[in-house]
Amino acid sequence: MPDPTPMPDHRPRPERQLSARVPYDGDGDGPAAGWHRIPPQTGHLVRLEAGQVLEIVDPLGEQVSDLYAVAADDVEECLSAGRTVDYNNTIYISTGHRLWSNRSRVMATVVEDTVGVHDLTLTPCSQETFDILYPEFEGAPHPSCFANLCAALEPAGVAPDRIGTTLNVFMDVWTDRLGELHIDPPPTVPGDRFAIRAELPLHVGVTACSAEKSNNGHCTPIDVRVRR
Secondary structure, X not given: OOOOOOOOOOOOOOOOOOOOOOOOOOEOOEOOOOOEEEOOOOEEEEEEOOOOEEEEEEOOOOXXXXXXXXXXXXXXXXXXXXXXXXHHOOOOXXXXXXXXXXXXXXXXXXXXXXXXXXXXXXXXXXXXXXXXXXXXXXXXXXXXXXXXXXXHHHHHOOOHHHOOOOEEEOOEEEEOOOOOEEEEOOOOOOOEEEEEEEOOOEEEEEEOOOOHHHHOOOOOOEEEEEEO
């Protein structure tokens, strides 16, 4: 007999102690003073020393940012989504959780999060993503987070095959009780932010995600800065 239990229209959200929102002066015309703007559907390389904090802000709302990190002293050591999920015992990371490497070292700690919704299951969108999942584009060239991360991390000596599953900041991915994946618009409003503190020297690639379906149909910028 079919299970009469209704399918949920959204995944239950985990209880999170979110950071307080603070005013952000960036807008559609440009970033706030001291911040760097990543234009829509592009990427950027950030160098972090141990103890420095990388802040990521969604200046306009409903925009995902893919993040991928490698150790500065050996780029073969890189962010492991699997170990991060395993060691934190959650797929929904937030403030206080740590990002782990493929060598089981702590790369960074989440120190600020005003949203509490991020993804560690999906790989960065690639040209093949659009060829397979966006048939309406008919195979036309399309910007992608994978290509943008490759370009951003290449000066640090990171080969394309070294780039794995990203931390998809602000991305709302959930599964129903049958295991089917769903992607909802990012639940961000202008000024929402997410920040990590480097626990060892890092090269970090950051994007303003290129996949329209992940960003409620439109792609907008992401702002970043480094602080102590």
